[in-house]
Structures are given as structure tokens and as C-alpha cells.
Amino acid sequence: MTPTERRASASLSGIFALRMLGLFLVLPVFALEARQYPGGEDPLWLGLAMGIYGLTQGLLQLPFGMASDRFGRKRVIVLGLIIFALGSFWAAVATDLTQLLIGRSLQGAGAVSAAVTALLADLTRDEVRTKAMALVGASIGLMFALSLVVSPVLTAWIGFAGLFWLTGVMALVGVAVVIWGAPPAPPPVLGPGRGRLADVLVHADLMRLNVGVFVLHAVQLAMWVAVPALLVQAGLDKAQHWQVYLPAVLLSFLFLGVVFAMERRGHLKKVFLLSIGLIALVQLGLLVQSVGTPSLGVLAAWLLVFFCGFNALEATQPSLASRIAPRAMRGTALGVYNTLQSLGFFVGGLVGGWLVKSWGSPALFLSCGAALLLWWLLAWPMQTPGRAAPVSHTP
Numbered sequence: 001m002t003p004t005e006r007r008a009s010a011s012l013s014g015i016f017a018l019r020m021l022g023l024f025l026v027l028p029v030f031a032l033e034a035r036q037y038p039g040g041e042d043p044l045w046l047g048l049a050m051g052i053y054g055l056t057q058g059l060l061q062l063p064f065g066m067a068s069d070r071f072g073r074k075r076v077i078v079l080g081l082i083i084f085a086l087g088s089f090w091a092a093v094a095t096d097l098t099q100l101l102i103g104r105s106l107q108g109a110g111a112v113s114a115a116v117t118a119l120l121a122d123l124t125r126d127e128v129r130t131k132a133m134a135l136v137g138a139s140i141g142l143m144f145a146l147s148l149v150v151s152p153v154l155t156a157w158i159g160f161a162g163l164f165w166l167t168g169v170m171a172l173v174g175v176a177v178v179i180w181g182a183p184p185a186p187p188p189v190l191g192p193g194r195g196r197l198a199d200v201l202v203h204a205d206l207m208r209l210n211v212g213v214f215v216l217h218a219v220q221l222a223m224w225v226a227v228p229a230l231l232v233q234a235g236l237d238k239a240q241h242w243q244v245y246l247p248a249v250l251l252s253f254l255f256l257g258v259v260f261a262m263e264r265r266g267h268l269k270k271v272f273l274l275s276i277g278l279i280a281l282v283q284l285g286l287l288v289q290s291v292g293t294p295s296l297g298v299l300a301a302w303l304l305v306f307f308c309g310f311n312a313l314e315a316t317q318p319s320l321a322s323r324i325a326p327r328a329m330r331g332t333a334l335g336v337y338n339t340l341q342s343l344g345f346f347v348g349g350l351v352g353g354w355l356v357k358s359w360g361s362p363a364l365f366l367s368c369g370a371a372l373l374l375w376w377l378l379a380w381p382m383q384t385p386g387r388a389a390p391v392s393h394t395p
Contacts, residue, residue, distance in 0.1 A: 001128050004183050008123035009132045011181040012116055017139040018174040022167030024147035033160040039097035043357045049101045051349020053108030057342030065114035065335020073119035073185045077112045081174045084110025088168030092161045114338040118331040121322035122186050130263055134256055134315035148242040200333045208382045209321050210340040215375040217344035219368045222352030226361040234294040244300045252307035259312045272316055276376045278309035283369035290361040
């Protein structure tokens, strides 16, 4: 990587990290702590409150992405982070589940993922794009692992509401990183072909990636409606769940070395399909665990496999989307991509809560496995792009 590419990757990964840590901090304790709010005794409403930010993100990712094509990436990112901070502060003062749900909705309205990813794509060459996206994915994975360790401790120290106050402050720190830490963004592309939504929606390979990211994040959030309960049934106290999550997340990063090596040899599609298959296999393993007496060691092994597949897809999917889409419509293409990602979060939380409430955890894992199998079949015909000629960026 060039110095500009390293600076872009580090600063934009930091923005993702600050924002995602804020979201992840509440995830390990949400289902338990939100029950204490009036209205929090219903699993369906709990799932809705957990995943509602995905719906508002889904509604706004595309407008934010298109706006970044027209008005510039950094302006849109700063606006989104401020909205996210306001939602965090709202949730911090919530007194019932409805107000908490409104705060989570506002958090999701700060839909900056498309603009951040598009800016990172603007500032990196094709040959290092997957590595740059992997740094973003690694930062997300590390924040997830860190949240699992510190969330119970912070909740005991500053309370559930305190997590949201901290989240809002971190979003404002992210604003400073955008303004002073990230390299200058290239100017918006002018012309009639800029940000044409119709061109994105009729592009077969882009839509395969869009459907895939929807399935991936729906499965991710739906799993966490049931996985904590399985760990408790296996004999692990909720305050010690990080002892399973943290090693699984950290060890899974080793699999990214396989991803980079296979990409250099032109086998990116193979590792892509392999990763989908691994996550589908995890659902089968969790299904078996949920119908009997769960084993802590077996659950830990399946979670390691899950994070291997998940981190690989988090690195390769946005890289592929940014390389397939021309720069003039990159924000629009990634807006659609992140819209489907956010809707996946929403549907995963809502449907996951409904499945567990109506038919139990086995139905949830069976449904997740079926969705992943359909995605694998849909992804099979996808063509992965070659590397474009190197482009230079002004430091």
C-alpha cells in the first residue's frame, strides 16, 4: 500500500470501528437488559428493538450513498455520524421499550456505511482493495470481540443507559477522524451517468452480492437471538461468554491469510463460495446442539468456523462490489449494497425473535441454513472481476 492508502485504510477503519463498537456494545446484553424496560417482556418486541436500526439504515443507505456521489463523501459521513450520536443520546434517556426503539431507529438513520466504503474504494487501487476492506472487516470483528469482553463490565459500571452515552461520544470522535484523519476525498464525478440507480439494479453480479449481504447479516443477527441461551444451557454464565467469543474472533483472522493467498492466485470465487458453505455448515451444527444438551467445546468450535467464514465475506463482498461498480456510481452501488445489509439486520432480529418465540431455536437454525444454501446457489454463476490498471492518488 502507498502512504495515502495506508492512511485511508487506518482512518476509515477507525470510523467503522468507533461506530460499530457503539452498536456492538449493547448487543451482548440487550436481550437481558431491555427486559427491564416496560414492554420488554415480549421476545418479538425485543427482537424488533434489537434490529430496528437495520430498518432505518436500510431506508437511508441508498440516499446517503447517492448523496455522496453528488455532494462528496466526507460531508455525508459527518452528517450521518451526528445523527447516529443523537440517536445514541435518545436511547440513553429512554424510560420504556418504545423510547429505546426510537433511539435505535435514529442510530440506524446515521447510515454512513456506503459513503465510508465508497471513500475507501476511491482512495485505494484494485490490487489492494480486498486488503483495505479486510482491515475494515477486521476492525469490525475486533470491535465485536472487544464488546463481548467489556460490555458486561461496562454495564455493571455505568449501566445499560451509560453504554448509549458512550456510544454517542464515540460517534462524535468519529466526526473528528473524518475531518482531520482521513485523506482528502477526490471530487465528485460530474455528468449524466453519475449515480444511476437503474444501472445498479439491472447488474446481475452486483445484485448477487446485494442478496448475499442481506442473507449474511440476517443470519448473523438471527443467530444471536439464540446463541447466548445455548451457551448458558452449556453451563457458561452470561458474564463469561466473552471467553468463547474472543478466541473465536481472534483465531478467525488467520483465515484471512488464506483469502489473500487465494485471491493472488485468482481463486477469489472459490474462497467466496467456501465461506458461504462454512456458515451454512455452522447452522447445521448449531441445529444439532439446540435439540439436545449443548456442549460448550462444540459450540466454541462452531463459532470459530462461523467467524472464519463471516470475516472472509466481510472482506471480499464490499471489495467485489466496489470493483464491479464504476466510480461515477460507486456511492449508489454501495448504497444499494448497504441498504440490503441493513435490511438484513432488521429482518434477522425480527424474524429471529419470531422463530424462537413460535417454534424454538431449532427452527431458527434450520431457516438460516436454508437461506444460506439458496445464497450459495445464487452466487455460483457470479463472475469475479480482474484487476484494473493502477491509479494514482494525490497524498
